[in-house]
Amino acid sequence: MLGKLTHQKAIKRNLLLNPGPATTSQRVKEAMIVEDICPREQEFGDLMHQICDGILEIGNGQATHEVGLFVASGTGAMEATLVSAIGDDDKVLIVTNGAYGLRMESICKSYGLEYDTAFGFGDYPEPAKVRKALQGGKFTHLAIIHHETSTGMMNPLEEIADVCQELGVKLIVDAMSSYGAYPIDLQKTPVDYIFSSSNKCIHGMAGLSFVVFHKDRIEELKKNQRAFYFDLYSQWNNLQQKNQLRFTPPVQICYAFMEAIKETLEEGVKARWQRYQANWQVLYDRFKALGFHFYLPxxxxxxxxxxxxxxxxxxxxxxxxxxxxxxNQITIYPGVIPESNTFRVAIIGDLQLEDVRYVMRKVTEYLS
Structure with a gap:
């Protein structure tokens, strides 16, 4: 029997200024309204490969990198990367200048991985200081957050990647709140592992996370299989061999993520980055004009x-x-900086200049 689903629900547009899940487009929302399908079918397996291809195209990594998909939040991708990349004889230096670097430390501690930390909350990781720390500890890996959303700091990815390449240290990057907006070129920036999720700068729905890893790391991942659910090698290999994920994926979320990837590629990462910067500048200028101060220089x-x-x-x-x-259909986010009284606003998502101008009109209205 054939049935027809008529969608008539009106959905108001909320402006999310939290750092993900983000405001999504109508097009991405509607992509979730699809026929039911068993995720073990060839058609759905093909969709998984298309998602992986799109993720690699966003980072220009088609020739050099692979993708492992997980049904998890971004922390799942973080855990999968650390537990799969760091072997028994390895040691990782973690840049802990924010809440998410500290989360990496917690994961390594829970698995008994050998690690050390550098930098305090809010410190800027100068590449020269990173080099000195790496040289002093016989480290095999460096783990760093690219955009530390606890503070709003952009850590110097390209410069630190060059340091790691020079010293022969493998680089692990949390690009949770930058991949898909900040122009990361994996052909030019030597990165061994970089991870993010569907609901951040690619503007999909929450439910999927992914790890992009260099092809040269495959044999190491195979050797380091100590996790079960978060085993990066098994997750990647299962899709290659069986055309499906090992565990049940969120079917409708996957269709929406594919649509969000298409939107990202259509807009172009460089154009999206320009839009992000313009939106951010409106928030910065208006909050400053209202007498607010900021945590970072x-x-x-x-x-x-x-x-x-x-x-x-x-x-x-x-x-x-x-x-x-x-x-007024606007969401702002509390701060997480120790011993600091802050709140946060982000421009991640399908937000336009008129949206952030509306936000600041409402903030001004409240203060007056």
């Missing part, structure tokens, strides 16, 4: 997220501001 800002110091407005009640904006 300007030269370290990511142009993706702002951590705003609430002490610059001692009488401001963040929760009240949040609720006022939420009632």
């Amino acid at each position: 300007d030269e370290y800002q990511s142009k993706i997220l702002l951590a705003i110091d609430l002490n610059s407005k001692p009488d401001l009640d963040f929760n009240d501001l949040h609720d006022f904006l939420y009632n």
Whole structure:
């Protein structure tokens, strides 16, 4: 029996200024309305390969890298990378200048992986200091967050990648809140592992994360199979050999992610990056004009997220501001910086200049 599904629900457009899940386009939302399909079918396996190909095209890594897909949040991709990349005889140096570097440390500690840390919360990892730290510890790997969304800092990926290549150290990059917006070129920037998720700068729905890894790392991944669910080699190899993921994928989320990848490639990563920077600049300029101060110096800002110091407005009640904006279809995010009173606004997602201008009109209305 053939049935026809008529979709008539009106969906209001919320502006999410949290650093993912992001505001999605109508096109991506509608991509989830598809026929039911068993994910073991050839057709769906082909979709998985198309998603992987699209992820590689975004980073210009088709010739050099592979992709492992996981049904998990971004932390799942982080865990899969660390537990699969770091062998029993390896040692990783983790740049812990924010909350997500500290999360890497927690994962390594839980698996008993050998590691050390460098840099404190909010410190900028100067490449020369990274080099010195690597030279002093017999490290085989360096793990770093590219865009540290706890502070809004953009760590110097390209320069640190050059340091690692020079020293023969393998580089692990959390690009959770940069891949798909910041122009990362894997042909020019030597990266061994880089991971992100569907719901950040590619503007899909939450539910999938992915690890992009260099083809030269395949044999090492095969050797380091100590995890079960988060075994990167098995996850990648199963799709190559059987045309399906090892465990049940979120079918509708996958269709939406494929549509989001198409949108990303159509807009172009460089054009998206320009849009992000323009949107960020509106937030920066307007908040500054309203008398707010920022956690980071300007030269370290990511142009993706702002951590705003609430002490610059001692009488401001963040929760009240949040609720006022939420009632106007705007979401802002609390801060996570230790011993600092901050909140965060990000421009990740399908946001246009008129959207962020509307946000600032509402913030101004609240303050007045």
